[in-house]
Amino acid sequence: FLTFKGVSQDVHIRINLIGYEASHPKKALILSKTPINDAWFIFQENGKKVKEINPILLKKENWAPFNYYYEGNFTDIKTPGTYFLSNNTQTLRSEKFLIGNYPPIHESVVGFMQTQRCGFNPFTNEVCHPLDGKSFYGNRPDSSYVDATGGWHDAGDQLKYLITGSNATARMLMAYQWNPSVFEDKVNDLGLPQPNGIADVLDEAKWGLDWIHKLHPSREELIHQVADDRDHLGFKMPHEDAANYGWGKNKYRPAYFANGKPQGLGKYKSESTGVSNVAGRSAAALALGYQVFKDIPGHLPFAAQCLQDAIELFEMGKKREGFQQGNSYGAPYRYNERTWADDMEWGAAALFKATGDKKYLNDALHYADLIGFTSWMEMDSAAHYEMYPYVNMGHYALWQVVDDKIIRNKLADYYEHNLLKIQEKADKNPYGVGHLFIWCSNNLAAAVATQALLYEQMTGDVQFRPLLQNHLNWLFGLNPWGTSMITGIPADGEYPLDVHMPFWILNKQVVPGSLVDGPLWSSIHDKMLAIRLNEPDEFAHFQPDHIKYWDDFADYSTNEPTMDGSADLMLLLAHFAKPKIK
DSSP states (O other), rough: OEEEEEOOOOEEEEEEEESEOTTTTTTTEEESSSSSHHHHHHHOOOOOOEEOOOEEEEOOOOTEEEEEEEEEOTTTOOOOOEEEEEETTTSSBOEEEEEESSSSSSHHHHHHHHTSSSSSTTTEEEEEOOOOOOOSSSSSSSTBBOOOSBBOTTTSSEEHHHHHHHHHHHHHHHHHHGGGGGOOSSOTTTTTTTSSSHHHHHHHHHHHHHHHHHHHHHOOOOOEEEOOGGGOOOOOGGGGOOOOOSSTTTOOOEEEEEOOOOOOSSSOOOOOOHHOOOOOOOOHHHHHHHHHHHSSTTOOOHHHHHHHHHHHHHHHHHTSOEOOOOOOOOSSOOOOOOOOHHHHHHHHHHHHHHOHHHHHHHHHHHHHHTTTSSGGGGSSOOTTTTTTTTOOOHHHHHHHOOOOOOHHHHHHHHHHHHHHHHHHHHHTTTTOOOOOSTTTTHHHHHHHHHHHHHHHHHHHHOTTTHHHHHHHHBBBSSSOOOSSSTOOSSSSSOOSSSOOOOOHHHHHHTTTTBBBOOOOEEETTOOOOOOOOOOTTTTTTTTOEEEOOOTTTOOOOSSOOOOHHHHHTTTHHHHHHOOOOO
């Protein structure tokens, strides 16, 4: 970010540090504590003046510590290139930004996912957690061995959740289906630098699919979590995990089976009522895996296994409707998911596309009516992961396979209803964002942008394109702190650096491509357990009163990289990387 201070001015320019797609709305904000009267212009990188901007003083909620917010709009500039915003004398000047296709940030996200692999990790070149795990709450005796190796670590921590892993797997497969031409092949299935004829995003998705197969060892069994918050011993490399779950340090870890009942081996218990969320979402991921891998030479047997497991898990979800939450041991924090019909809708729609069996279409229609417009977007607040995975992908998946125009319109109406609720909140502040500032708020910002993109795909209606862009802008630097919310991106700009992540804390390695948790309402942030500043807050002079973001490793609530949040971005980044091939 750039700051310019004068006798009577303290002026800050906020832009999207990545840039703006040529056909999308483009704006910058000028933040000031006093009125400004400068003339403003858009310049090309070479200094050529392109357009005069007349900043408009916004009559919206002014977020402290600034009294004046001016919006500069340059939507009509569509020529690809590198630009900057400045006053006429160039004494007040923004960072450079692109207009046109996004750089291949999606490949950085794929790279980040590779660093989160459990088992063989190509980033560390080490094998970790080879003894996962010991079964609990399943059909077999407690503490008996079951192979739950693989999957991804939960970013800053080394737990593993099917709740998030199933969604991450499905999102990567969707992103590939959406725009396969933008994905590269630089590594093999182990993540090592050797092309193998398969896009790297599919190698990563297959890592997730392989793990789901392991978590489903028989028709009636499904593991939903490996390890718990006994993991939280400070920063450690995955292969040097000193956590002790009762079998010695760096040994076995518990594997929790989904039984649809409250679970917890320590003080805290979940409030689980069924298994449909994890079963339905896993079925969707596996059915998507079938759709993609059946067309890759040599992978038909693998695709067939994906389809069989998808069928079995969907039936499990039908038999035990309800939600399976995450488990905690010694801390009150867990994944509090309470929705499940959306996941069953998604699984049913994906299975109908894979099989053509109309029973799955009927199931999808039933679950679509059951979930309707239920979403966090209808709420003023929500518990941690209460409405996961933040976008009802089932509505879009069903829209893709149903022919009835009335049903298609109804599905689009569900999305529109949600987005209008967000729009009401977004219209009140100068940034134009309406997501909730709860834990993992950046995931919610990505969800708004994703749902707006899907709605536009479904209807051709571009009414939410500004809303989409504003939430992307927020994630990429047009926010109070002037920072991207993705590690390492842009490489020459402001991004989360001092993150709650062992690779950074222990080795000072920046891993590009991870979305961090994001800002929290101060009323929540101030009550989080064990939050502190390790160093003075570099953004102290930007912090609004009502929300906080700290680029500090000791703040796990706003500055921890998230595996699933990063995967959530994949569809958006793949879309903007290159015009979609029709």
